[in-house]
Structures are given as C-alpha cells and as structure tokens.
Amino acid sequence: MIKTKYFVYARKSSESEDRQVESISSQIDVLKKIAEDRKLEVVDILTEAKSAKAPGRPVFNKMLERIGNGEADGIICWKTDRLFRNPVDFGTISWMLQKSIIKHIQCSDRSYYPEDNVLLMSVEQGMANQFIRDLSKNTQRGLKAKAERGWYPAQPPLGYLHNPLKRKGEKEMMKDPARFEMTRKIFDWMLSGTYLPSQVIDKAAKELGLTNRFNRSVGRATIYQILRNPFYYGYYEYPKGSGNWIKGKHEPMITKVEYDRIQKLLAKNENPKPESKVFSFTGLIRCGECGAMITAEDKVKNQKNGNVHNYTYYSCTKRKKEDCSQKTVEVKILEEQIVDYLRTITIPEEFIQFAIDVIENDVESDNKKNKDFIETHKTELSNLSKKFNKLMELKLGDLISEEEFISKRSEYKNRELELKLIIDEFEKSNNNIVTNVKELLKFGSVAATAFQNATVEEKRIILSSIGSNLLIKDRKLEIQFEKPLSLLKDISSSVKGKRVKKGRVEPAQVSIKKGTYSDKHTINPLVLREQDSNLQPFG
Numbered sequence: 001m002i003k004t005k006y007f008v009y010a011r012k013s014s015e016s017e018d019r020q021v022e023s024i025s026s027q028i029d030v031l032k033k034i035a036e037d038r039k040l041e042v043v044d045i046l047t048e049a050k051s052a053k054a055p056g057r058p059v060f061n062k063m064l065e066r067i068g069n070g071e072a073d074g075i076i077c078w079k080t081d082r083l084f085r086n087p088v089d090f091g092t093i094s095w096m097l098q099k100s101i102i103k104h105i106q107c108s109d110r111s112y113y114p115e116d117n118v119l120l121m122s123v124e125q126g127m128a129n130q131f132i133r134d135l136s137k138n139t140q141r142g143l144k145a146k147a148e149r150g151w152y153p154a155q156p157p158l159g160y161l162h163n164p165l166k167r168k169g170e171k172e173m174m175k176d177p178a179r180f181e182m183t184r185k186i187f188d189w190m191l192s193g194t195y196l197p198s199q200v201i202d203k204a205a206k207e208l209g210l211t212n213r214f215n216r217s218v219g220r221a222t223i224y225q226i227l228r229n230p231f232y233y234g235y236y237e238y239p240k241g242s243g244n245w246i247k248g249k250h251e252p253m254i255t256k257v258e259y260d261r262i263q264k265l266l267a268k269n270e271n272p273k274p275e276s277k278v279f280s281f282t283g284l285i286r287c288g289e290c291g292a293m294i295t296a297e298d299k300v301k302n303q304k305n306g307n308v309h310n311y312t313y314y315s316c317t318k319r320k321k322e323d324c325s326q327k328t329v330e331v332k333i334l335e336e337q338i339v340d341y342l343r344t345i346t347i348p349e350e351f352i353q354f355a356i357d358v359i360e361n362d363v364e365s366d367n368k369k370n371k372d373f374i375e376t377h378k379t380e381l382s383n384l385s386k387k388f389n390k391l392m393e394l395k396l397g398d399l400i401s402e403e404e405f406i407s408k409r410s411e412y413k414n415r416e417l418e419l420k421l422i423i424d425e426f427e428k429s430n431n432n433i434v435t436n437v438k439e440l441l442k443f444g445s446v447a448a449t450a451f452q453n454a455t456v457e458e459k460r461i462i463l464s465s466i467g468s469n470l471l472i473k474d475r476k477l478e479i480q481f482e483k484p485l486s487l488l489k490d491i492s493s494s495v496k497g498k499r500v501k502k503g504r505v506e507p508a509q510v511s512i513k514k515g516t517y518s519d520k521h522t523i524n525p526l527v528l529r530e531q532d533s534n535l536q537p538f539g
Contacts, residue, residue: 004103005043006035006074007063011082013051024049026402027078030108035076040106043072052085064092067102074104080112147238150249157231158212158222159183159253164417173250180253182208183226187254190227190262192464193283194457197223197266227266233259280459281314281334288473290321296331314472329475335451337477338463342448345481345489352445374423381419388412 010027024047035042044066048059060083067073077083083105084090096102097114105112146153151172156162159180162171185208189200201223204210212218230236230245234252237245254262265283279296286293295317301309312331318324391412395405451462463470471478481489 003041004074005041005072006076006104006106007067007072008032008035008042008045009048009060009063009075009077009082010046011048011050011052011057011060011077013049013053023402027082031076031078034106034108038106040074040076042076052081052083052089054086055088057089060089064096067096073102074106075102076106079107079109080105144238147236147246150247152231152236152248152250153238156213157229158218158226159232160250161213165414173248175251176213179210179213182210184253186210186223186226187232187258187262188465190265191258192461193265194460197227224266227262230259278456279312279314280331280456281463284460284464285314285470285472285477287316287320287324287326288471288478289326290316290318290324292317292320292324294472326473327475329472333475334472334477335459338479339448339451341477341479341481342451342466345443345447347445352442377419377423381416381423384412384416384419388416 008028008031010024010031012024012027028045028047032042032045034040046059046063048057050057050059052060063075067075075083083093093102093105097105097112100114103114144153156173156176159176159182160173161176163174164171166172182204186200186204189195189203190197195203198220201218201220205217210218212222226232231248231250232253233256234248234250235245236248237243281294282296283293294314296312296314299311299313301311303309313328314331314334315328316324316326388409391400391405391408394400395402400408447462447466451459454462466479466481469478469480
C-alpha cells in the first residue's frame, strides 16, 4: 500500500474577515502536531497571506499543480475555509477529491476522503461563500455610514492620515504633521501661476524632501490627482461616480476659490500657448470694470535721436466686455502702487524687538506652567517602555499566549503614540508662536524693499501671496490684504508715529504722560494672539 504524502497548508487573510482566525505560525504548530500524532508524512509546509474570497492565490494554485504532478496526495489544513471560500476553488478541490487525485484532507476537527458524501463539504463551502458575501455587504454599509458622518472612508490623500488612536472603522482624518504644510506648499506654488505641475512636484521633492506615506518619492502622475482632488477643499464624492457629494469633517487644506483657480490653471497648462515673455502680474489681476483678466504687452519706442525705449503696459483683455473703457497702465506705475501697499505693513524696528521680547517672555511663562505636565507624561512614557520590555520577556518565556501578547502590545503602542503626540504638541506649540510672530514681523519690515529688488518670478509670488481680489480700475490697483497681513497693517498704523523712550511709547515730538509701551500693546490681541502659520515670508 502506497503511503499518502501531505502538504501542510496555512493561510491567513490580510483582511478583517480572518482576524479572528489563528495566525499562520499558530496554525503551523497545530498542524505539525496533528501530523505527528497521526503519523502523517509531510513533504512540504506551504504558507500564504491572501484572501480566499476570489480565485488566484499563487501558493494555493502551485500546491494543486504539485499534487497533480504526484508530489503529494493529501492536504493538512486548519479548516476547509483555509482552502476555499469561493465556488471556483471549491469546485477544483471537490473534483480532485472525487477523482482520488487528493486522497485525504485532514483538518483540525475532521477528515475528508474521496468516498465521503460531498454534501457536507458543499454545505461548508456555501456557508463560507455566504459569509464572504455578507461581509462585503456589511463592509459597504459601514463605509457608507462612515462617509455620511463626514469621514472619508478610504486611504487619506497626501497631507492627511488616520487618527491612530481610533478603532478601525471609526478612524477620523487628521492632518499629517510631517506632510500637511509641504502639501499646502504645492498648492501655493501652483496658485502663483509660475510653475507647471511637473515643476511643482520636482520642486517639492528637491526643496522640501516630500515623500508619500510609504516614504517613497511622489510620482508626477500623482500631482494631478492631488491638484484635482476636491477632498482638499473639504468635500468628497461617495460612492465614486454617484454624484453624491458630502462635506467632510476634516480640516480643509485650501479654499473652494483656490481649488477652482487651480482647475483653470491646469486647463491652461494642458493646452499650453507659446509665450515669448513671462510677465510678473498676468493671470493675477482682474479689470475693476468688467471683471476680465489683465494682460500685458511690451512696446518699443524709437526716438529721432536714435534712442530706443522699452515699455511694458498692462490692460484689460476685454473678453467679457468689448467696449470696456479701462485704459492701459505702465508696469512702473503698477509696481509703485504695490510698493505703497507693502509700506502700509512696515513695522518700526523698535516695535519688532519689543513684540518679540513680550512674546518670548509670555512663552517662557507658559513653558514653566507646562513643565510639570510634560514631565508627568514623559515619566509615563518611560514606564511604558519598561512595561513593553517586560511583556517581551513574558512572550519569549512562553508565559503568555500570542493573543494576550498582541492585545497588550497594541494597547501599549497606542498609548505610546498618544503620549508622544501630547508631549510634542505642548513642546512645539509655544515655540511655533514665537517663530510665526518673528516671520510675520520680518516680512512686514522687508516686504517693500524685497519687492523692489525681486525678479519677475519673485514679484509674481509676492503679489499672489499678499492678498486676494486684485483689481485695477482707472489705473489704480486695489489689494485686499488677507490675514495675517491685514493684522500687520492694523499694527503698523497703530504704532507708526510713536517712538520708544526709556521703555515708554511716545508720539513723535509729543510725550505721553502715563502708560508704558507694554501697557498699551501687551493687552492687544491683534499683536499677540492672532497668528497664521500659512504665511510664507519673503526677503
């Protein structure tokens, strides 16, 4: 009698349906013990981490091929659902068993032979397949419910991540502290109108070191997915292609206005027109009369004495209103007006140093208050590390089960991450305030000069960054400063004309009898509290 030879086959799906099943290593231990107790000859141990809900498992298919070649004629597995959960794989196994190509299937709880009634195995296969179908429906139902609650039920796009402290299915989208600001920078560069998408992604990689969540470089094809993704302004479509748009609860990275502008820029880039010259302000300013974009052109004037003069003029394209009455304006006049705007946010040097001193003292005071809080959490973090080391000792000594080890390790890891986030937030928050104030005030002190000395590209970036709703009417430019520059303008107007004398603030030529510089300004929330980390200083 020819002795049956066996393959040990252990499988674990990477999907949630099999998380309750023994891990592969545990399955192998049990199956080897079964083989030893029953004196079954094992010719190979095969493992696979892949779902059986659809055909196409490479290790499983190779095993059946080897059985067909006569290398073995038996299988040892945990349960039949390790072998099949779909009708195709079930049919193959069932047929090979009926034809005695497979002579024996040994599971942890029962055996199957060619002469057995196939009804029992069919019932088991039907139950396994129905489980998969029900699971799929329940999963879709859960994803839809999550989407309707305002949380995008898929992998977060670049710049966001799932809250690691939440359970699966309940994870909220949060800002990725390592990539959120870098991704925002991609939108800023695109909004400047100076770069093509391919240039933006190259610039992000070289200057920022931007990578995806797997720490791999971001591909050029991905940049279009980012720039076209409405998720970044706060909305998503679920299911895809359904037309059902949902407002997300995540923090938007850009506004809808910025998103729409980028879509227009992308449309232009996809049908590029040759340009003989790049102008600083085209695509940024609209006509104050008809709302059409402002364009530019160079003109050359040849004088009788042989001198040649080059001029650049900006004018309405008149695409919305052919009889628009607005006249051309020379670039020098336009730039002078921009410089005048920038001078309105210039801060006196003595005030800059004063404001920084006040903020640093304020932060130092807060840091002292937070020191005990931070130290308490650092101590807990240290104790957590000791607990984890003790847990490893218990596992290595086989004093706890694998399930207990995995459960405790997950608990410790989640708490470790939570503590690190808390400590990092408290240590960085006040320092960020100081940094933001310094950058804001620095920008105000050098903006006008920086613009005058800037290149064509730099002038374009500065103008696109300082305000919105840029209009020109009757040869006069109108700029509405955005925060925090509107704040800077308020501060500038409140401190100009004053001087510091022995720690006091005094109007020029006129002394103030009571009230010190700090009395007048440390209580001003405009000065000390309203910051905007999105400001990108120049100069």
